[in-house]
Amino acid sequence: MKNVALRISYNGLNYHGWQVQKSVVTVAGTLESALSELCGHSIKLSGCGRTDAGVHAEVYCANFKTSSTIAPERFPYAINTHLPSDIAVHDAIYVDDDFDANLSCIKKEYTYRIINTRIHDPFYSGRAYFYPQALDIEAIKEAAAYFVGTHDFAAVRSVGTETKTTVRTVFWYDIEQAGNVIELRVCADGFLYNMARAMVGTLLYVSEGKIAPHNLPSLLAGKDRRLTGPTVPPDGLYLTKLWYSGRAGEMLK
Numbered sequence: 001m002k003n004v005a006l007r008i009s010y011n012g013l014n015y016h017g018w019q020v021q022k023s024v025v026t027v028a029g030t031l032e033s034a035l036s037e038l039c040g041h042s043i044k045l046s047g048c049g050r051t052d053a054g055v056h057a058e059v060y061c062a063n064f065k066t067s068s069t070i071a072p073e074r075f076p077y078a079i080n081t082h083l084p085s086d087i088a089v090h091d092a093i094y095v096d097d098d099f100d101a102n103l104s105c106i107k108k109e110y111t112y113r114i115i116n117t118r119i120h121d122p123f124y125s126g127r128a129y130f131y132p133q134a135l136d137i138e139a140i141k142e143a144a145a146y147f148v149g150t151h152d153f154a155a156v157r158s159v160g161t162e163t164k165t166t167v168r169t170v171f172w173y174d175i176e177q178a179g180n181v182i183e184l185r186v187c188a189d190g191f192l193y194n195m196a197r198a199m200v201g202t203l204l205y206v207s208e209g210k211i212a213p214h215n216l217p218s219l220l221a222g223k224d225r226r227l228t229g230p231t232v233p234p235d236g237l238y239l240t241k242l243w244y245s246g247r248a249g250e251m252l253k
Helices: 028-040 070-078 137-147 195-207 213-222 246-251
Strands: 002-010 056-066 087-095 107-115 149-152 167-178 181-187 238-242
Touching: 002 070, 002 137, 028 056, 028 070, 028 087, 028 238, 070 087, 107 195, 137 167, 137 181, 137 195, 137 213, 149 213, 181 195, 195 213
Parallel strands: 056 238
Antiparallel strands: 002 056, 002 087, 107 181, 107 238, 149 167, 167 181
């Protein structure tokens, strides 16, 4: 059996997240069905993380074991004919047997996109969070800097997936504005359930004057989810960068 890693992108609007579920359509379920048909045997994918319903991925990595003799360079062309237009496989390579897209991932970057206009833009529907209020970008930047570093992020996560620790390291949190589109980019060694979206909600509370930027450290130290901002909708969230060592890392550059 060979271990194949894939570089994938998808629009998550029509899917109930990445993870396979019995009664709803998911990204992994759609890919596994197509790969199983292509390879001639049942395929089980290991993905780099669980994106929620409605969340998108500009870059995503998954791997699977197969006895198929299809050459890796042919996989994207072969598999994409079996996939809907909102999922695409861009590259495929053989990787070491012990490679696992989830366990081998070093760090990830998520980007949250906000369309900041008084009237909603139909071309961003399902692809960005419509936020009509004026944003205090400088206050958001000041507050976001407090997320950087190694902290306990229990105050900005939803109860859901069990985890051994709620401590994570955030390497950067950058805010960029291009016209009416604001992008909030956060890179970390791992993310808790809804952490990226709760961080954005907390920064919006800062913009609204409900939380002072300098209060972020004490809110994190307090670990009380009730005192931070809401979990913003999923449609503005994108997985935008992944880091691996070895051949998978080269594929994802």
